Amino acid sequence: xxxxxxxxxxxxxxxxxxxxxxxxxxxxxxxxxxxxxxxxxxxxxxxxxxxxxxxxxxxxxxxxxxxxxxxxxxxxxxxxxxxxxxxxxxxxxxxxxxxxxxxxxxxxxxxxxxxxxxxxxxxxxxxxxxxxxxxxxxxxxxxxxxxxxxxxxxxxxxxxxxxxxxxxxxxxxxxxxxxxxxxxxxxxx
Amino acid sequence: xxxxxxxxxxxxxxxxxxxxxxxxxxxxxxxxxxxxxxxxxxxxxxxxxxxxxxxxxxxxxxxxxxxxxxxxxxxxxxxxxxxxxxxxxxxxxxxxxxxxxxxxxxxxxxxxxxxxxxxxxxxxxxxxxxxxxxxxxxxxxxxxxxxxxxxxxxxxxxxxxxxxxxxxxxxxxxxxxxxxxxxxxxxxxxxxxxxxxxxxxxxxxxxxxxxxxxxxxxxxxxxxxxxxxxxxxxxxxxxxxxxxxxxxxxxxxxxxxxxxxxxxxxxxxxxxxxxxxxxxxxxxxxxxxxxxxxxxxxxxxxxxxxxxxxxxxxxxxxxxxxxxxxxxxxxxxxxxxxxxxxxxxxxxxxxxxxxxxxxxxxxxxxxxxxxxxxxxxxxxxxxxxxxxxxxxxxxxxxxxxxxxxxxxxxxxxxxxxxxxxxxxxxxxxxxxxxxxxxxxxxxxxxxxxxxxxxxxxxxxxxxxxxxxxxxxxxxxxxxxxxxxxxxxxxxxxxxxxxxxxxxxxxxxxxxxxxxxxxxxxxxxxxxxxxxxxxxxxxxxxxxxxxxxxxxxxxxxxxxxxxxxxxxxxxxxxxxxxxxxxxxxxxxxxxxxxxxxxxxxxxxxxxxxxxxxxxxxxxxxxxxxxxxxxxxxxxxxxxxxxxxxxxxxxxxxxxxxxxxxxxxxxxxxxxxxxxxxxxxxxxxxxxxxxxxxxxxxxxxxxxxxxxxxxxxxxxxxxxxxxxxxxxxxxxxxxxxxxxxxxxxxxxxxxxxxxxxxxxxxxxxxxxxxxxxxxxxxx
Numbered sequence: 001x002x003x004x005x006x007x008x009x010x011x012x013x014x015x016x017x018x019x020x021x022x023x024x025x026x027x028x029x030x031x032x033x034x035x036x037x038x039x040x041x042x043x044x045x046x047x048x049x050x051x052x053x054x055x056x057x058x059x060x061x062x063x064x065x066x067x068x069x070x071x072x073x074x075x076x077x078x079x080x081x082x083x084x085x086x087x088x089x090x091x092x093x094x095x096x097x098x099x100x101x102x103x104x105x106x107x108x109x110x111x112x113x114x115x116x117x118x119x120x121x122x123x124x125x126x127x128x129x130x131x132x133x134x135x136x137x138x139x140x141x142x143x144x145x146x147x148x149x150x151x152x153x154x155x156x157x158x159x160x161x162x163x164x165x166x167x168x169x170x171x172x173x174x175x176x177x178x179x180x181x182x183x184x185x186x187x188x189x
Numbered sequence: 190x191x192x193x194x195x196x197x198x199x200x201x202x203x204x205x206x207x208x209x210x211x212x213x214x215x216x217x218x219x220x221x222x223x224x225x226x227x228x229x230x231x232x233x234x235x236x237x238x239x240x241x242x243x244x245x246x247x248x249x250x251x252x253x254x255x256x257x258x259x260x261x262x263x264x265x266x267x268x269x270x271x272x273x274x275x276x277x278x279x280x281x282x283x284x285x286x287x288x289x290x291x292x293x294x295x296x297x298x299x300x301x302x303x304x305x306x307x308x309x310x311x312x313x314x315x316x317x318x319x320x321x322x323x324x325x326x327x328x329x330x331x332x333x334x335x336x337x338x339x340x341x342x343x344x345x346x347x348x349x350x351x352x353x354x355x356x357x358x359x360x361x362x363x364x365x366x367x368x369x370x371x372x373x374x375x376x377x378x379x380x381x382x383x384x385x386x387x388x389x390x391x392x393x394x395x396x397x398x399x400x401x402x403x404x405x406x407x408x409x410x411x412x413x414x415x416x417x418x419x420x421x422x423x424x425x426x427x428x429x430x431x432x433x434x435x436x437x438x439x440x441x442x443x444x445x446x447x448x449x450x451x452x453x454x455x456x457x458x459x460x461x462x463x464x465x466x467x468x469x470x471x472x473x474x475x476x477x478x479x480x481x482x483x484x485x486x487x488x489x490x491x492x493x494x495x496x497x498x499x500x501x502x503x504x505x506x507x508x509x510x511x512x513x514x515x516x517x518x519x520x521x522x523x524x525x526x527x528x529x530x531x532x533x534x535x536x537x538x539x540x541x542x543x544x545x546x547x548x549x550x551x552x553x554x555x556x557x558x559x560x561x562x563x564x565x566x567x568x569x570x571x572x573x574x575x576x577x578x579x580x581x582x583x584x585x586x587x588x589x590x591x592x593x594x595x596x597x598x599x600x601x602x603x604x605x606x607x608x609x610x611x612x613x614x615x616x617x618x619x620x621x622x623x624x625x626x627x628x629x630x631x632x633x634x635x636x637x638x639x640x641x642x643x644x645x646x647x648x649x650x651x652x653x654x655x656x657x658x659x660x661x662x663x664x665x666x667x668x669x670x671x672x673x674x675x676x677x678x679x680x681x682x683x684x685x686x687x688x689x690x691x692x693x694x695x696x697x698x699x700x701x702x703x704x705x706x707x708x709x710x711x712x713x714x715x716x717x718x719x720x721x722x723x724x725x726x727x728x729x730x731x732x733x734x735x736x737x738x739x740x741x742x743x744x745x746x747x748x749x750x751x752x753x754x755x756x757x758x759x760x761x762x763x764x765x766x767x768x769x770x771x772x773x774x775x776x777x778x779x780x781x782x783x784x785x786x787x788x789x790x791x792x793x794x795x796x797x798x799x800x801x802x803x804x805x806x807x808x809x810x811x812x813x814x815x816x817x818x819x820x821x822x823x824x825x826x827x828x829x830x831x832x833x834x835x836x837x838x839x840x841x842x843x844x845x846x847x848x849x850x851x852x853x854x855x856x857x858x859x860x861x862x863x864x865x866x867x868x869x870x871x872x873x874x875x876x877x878x879x880x881x882x883x884x885x886x887x888x889x890x891x892x893x894x895x896x897x898x899x900x901x902x903x904x905x906x907x908x909x910x911x912x913x914x915x916x917x918x919x920x921x922x923x924x925x926x927x928x929x930x931x932x933x934x935x936x937x938x939x940x941x942x943x944x945x946x947x948x949x950x951x952x953x954x955x956x957x958x959x960x961x962x963x964x965x966x
Binding site for chain 1: 323325326327328329330334337340341349360362363364373731732733736
């Protein structure tokens, strides 16, 4: 009994700081320990040009730390693969290959997702000011671009999640268009 | 000096000066045209044009190394400006994003003339609906950010069609807004010289300009410590010319010093030594002058090869000085000159056959040797005697003579073992015959491994693969050629679809034929009609037609716009692409369509598949490497035939003048054996034989016939003449030195000749001593 109590106490003590002040370092640690795997997503885009939002669905697969695959299944099949610094976009017969190292802005944009998923704080802080709110179970990390060239496109990126799992990513673009993506983890095979 | 001597010298001097004048006014070159056929087939014609004037050989790749990426980019931009200002380059590209933006703007402005997707159904209700729905989908994708600014002007996505249809999707990497190597450690530029690739002087000027411009640029932006590396066909040509020049100088110096040393030991007086140089100088001057007169351009390799002939041209004076002393000039002329004359004739006969070669390099070597050997012999016969004065007999000490006798005795005992060895070697060579020859023309290249690797690296960095595969179409004018390119392009599109090729470049992408442009224009509806169709087409899409006024206006403008011409593209990279792929000839125009092989097929394109697909389009498919290999194969077989003809000529000449089958046999046998042993030796050393080895073998027969003839002559002397054998020993030694020095060359072609003839000369002397019967005295 005493043993059980002391174990509980010890656990409580260990857990205590996390509850008291959930900080970016801890979030990054949690994110970095995420083993990767498969998730489904629903992405909703609001474009000023269009009268109705665009909704797309599909699956994502994340293999930490450098490979991210996003397969859109509806309405138009499309595959986006980010492997190290190469971004490949395939839509039907069209194939686009982008070397991210050549495109600093695109790189910064990609780093916002990749840095968050992999829990790489330095990569994020290179281009964004970070602001964290919430608790370990329900956090929201806001990225504000510090580079004016990126700020021309993106006003803010809000990533929220629970533990090491990202559940939504919202982009607020400089021209008022915005998009949000909800991510639901699937059972990892 | 007596007056006949003075006259002889003045005649020699005048002839030499004239030759020298011609030689110095000849153009020296070291580019690939050495290897180009003089009577090409249509495919080879393309090859020749590509190598002489084609964009491929006018391309130079530049890499700025060291320092920081920002510094390299700054120098890259400055260098770009300097090079453009120099006027020596038709194109200078450094991937500056600002210039690429200009290209993109041009594509957008002319999209309704350029987009391959524009066909009659494109702007009907159904066509609009599906194209716009697709664009909306694209807008939602990550690439949407790039498209959004143009969306209301181009809702059907013609720009996307254009950009994704450009065949080679790979672009070089970039850093700080300019092209960089894959690892980002070098800034990259690619330039195209105005001067042809075959113009080595022009290439040299261009390269020097680049280096100078680089220094100036670095200074202008105040950055030091950066380096410049460059590569490309022109650079190789300039470098190898410099290398050959340097080597010819060094090697000639080495061999002449060695030969003069030997002569000094023998003569021990300055006069014969100095006079021995006359035939050498005459031979070299005559050789270069003859080639210069006949071909206009003298290949560096020819001169390098000719330098080795020093060793042979000195032989004639050696015979003269060593043999005529004791006997007197008149007796020498009567007894020995016929033998030398026969030797010279056989040599000339051998080399003469090479003149028939369709391979200009080989024909030049033939002409050079012929003129050089002829001049050296003539000078020995007609000039030297006047200048030499009284010649002191060369005393061959009895001890040496007896030594030679014993050596020959010993050699002659080895006849049967050597014959047996020759038989073994022959059988072995016969069994290895498929392994003997090098199948590839590249073996003749003067580019070393390190340079080749650097070249490969820069190419990979610039995503500029070797353009190995080409389709060429022709037309009486540019319009017709572009239309033909479009016809061939439609077949190539099917091959891309089928995965046979990854893509292809065509100037018709940026400059479609007028017919195609008119057809596209005809597919553009009137504004009112378009507005109505849009209303219907957009009914189910989240986009209202009222947002697309810019689109309707652009279509209306495109309906009345004049067709796009080459002038509209002026100054852009698109114009460069068009110019690089179109070629104006005396009759009509040619268009080149470089094909991109797929990575999956290991960058190979099946020739037959493409030829079948192109049947009826007038497109000629060429695999440049395959063509080159075929060319080399034909050179090789031709050279073998010509060499055999040369050998046959030599044998005929011997038979005709010796008039005794037995004598012909004893004179010929050592030559044949020498050739067998040399081939076996080279093969044993792991050398794969190529063209120049073959020429070396021909030389062995030509040179060796002199030795066997002299042994034969010696055997027929009424009294012993020790100076004959001694003079032959010296002649062999100098020949072996002259050619053997070439074995030190780093130019593979020259090295091959050295490795073949150097040992070959000595072996044939030994074999001659072994098999020619002794004198009876």
